[in-house]
Amino acid sequence: MAAFLKKLLILVPVGLGLLVVMYAVTSREGPRRVAPEERTTSVRVVPAAAVDVAPRALGYGNVKPGRVWEAVAEVSGTVVFRHPELRRGAILAAGTELLRIDPADYRLAAKQIEANIRAVEAQIAVLEARAVNTERSLAIEERSLSLNRKQFERTRELLRRGAVSQSDADREERSVLAGEQAVQNLRNAAKLIPAERAVQEAARDQLKAQLETARRNLSRTTIVAPFTCRIAAVSVELAQFATKGQVLVEADSLDVAEIIAQVPIGRALTLLPPDFELPREPGSVVPRLREMVDIQAAVRLRTGDVDIEWPARFSRMSDPVAPRTRTAGVIVAVAQPYRRVASGLRPPLVKNMYVEVELRGPPRLDAVVIPRAGLRDGHVYVAGPDQRLHFREVQVDFVQTNVVVLRSGLEPGEPVVISDLPFAVEGMRLATVVDQAAADSLAAEAPVR
Secondary structure (H helix, E strand, C coil): CCHHHHHHHHHHHHHHHHHHHHHHHHCCCCCCCCCCCCEEEEEEEECCCEEECCCEEEEEEEHHHHHHCEEEECCCCCEECCCCCCCCEEEEEEEEEEEEEEHHHHHHHHHHHHHHHHHHHHHHHHHHHHHHHHHHHHHHHHHHHHHHHHHHHHHHHHHHHCCCCHHHHHHHHHHHHHHHHHHHHHHHHHHHHHHHHHHHHHHHHHHHHHHHHHHHHHHEEEECCCCEEEEEEEECCCCCEEEECCCCEEEEEEEEEEEEEEEEEHHHHHCCCCCCCCCHHHHHHHHHHHCCCCCCEEEEEECCCEEEEEEEEEEEECCCCCCCEEEEEEEEEEECCCCCCCCCEEEECCCEEEEEEEEEECCEEEEEEEEEHEECCCEEEEECCCCCEEECEEEEEEEECCEEEECCCCCCCCCCEECCCCCCCCEEEEEEECCHHHHHHHHHCCCCC
């Protein structure tokens, strides 16, 4: 009886389950056909804008003075004067006497050479007087010789007639020979005077050159600031001996400051106009680049709450491209970096200050611009008039910050999708919403400033 009850407990639930299954199969309805419903995706769009936009490139670098002057001692001696304000950081005007080396020895050397010149000039004056006297003596001797020759001719005539003796004729001949010797000596002396004078004049010229050197050395004992400058270093003290060739003072100019900014090559190339062509001689591009391309520049100091800008000008290119960073050195110049200095508000543009440099190339007129979020691997998603998604291939001119400047492929006013679409399909239905904040940001970043 117990075994029967166990079997009954098992078979009853199984039978009830089979009855439920049979009822469900016989009473169910067939599948219903549901009409497909197209899904609509909400996206944010920004109309492509046509504006005048200038390509920009940012670089960073340290400020350097336009000119660095080193006062090198050209003579040796003891420093007998030092300007009381000559210290590091001081600003001194052009023409200010900074240092003076003891000039006594150089002044005495100049006076000694002047005395030697006067002695040589006296010798030249003696030669000039001797030349005059020699010419006069020569004239007298030539005249006397002429008379002696006439007397000798008369004596010879008398000798032929037997009126005088042979000794008288010989005496007259000796007188003629003596006169000829005297004339010859005077002529030789007259010929030697110009050579002696040339020697003395050469000695005088040499002494004058030495005097000029002595005077230059005397002037080199005074060291004067060649331009208004800021003192960077002083390496000599009062009463200290300065040796020739020693650097005494280092100073920086204040009229121009230069910044060597490292700019990525790709960004630097966007500054050139699209139709820019290299001349036949590429070597002439770098020195003439400022004339060939109108590149504007600005220098900014950004630190904490400070944001100060100085107008600058593109000066020249620096060294070749850095192979590791792939950047090019661009040198910009700021005129009068100490002008409009305000204590606590606007500092001067001083040496070694780390600043930002912005370069702006010639503007692209009526260029089509879109937000950077709208560019997808050389394509953009456009919401067509039928509110469907279309893929558009575009050519990019350049990209800067959050703006993409297009060369072709898109017309102004076309709505560009900037929402993220992980599964974008050509022709999918869209519900567009204009992102006014993105449009305002595009208008603020793109136009020429």
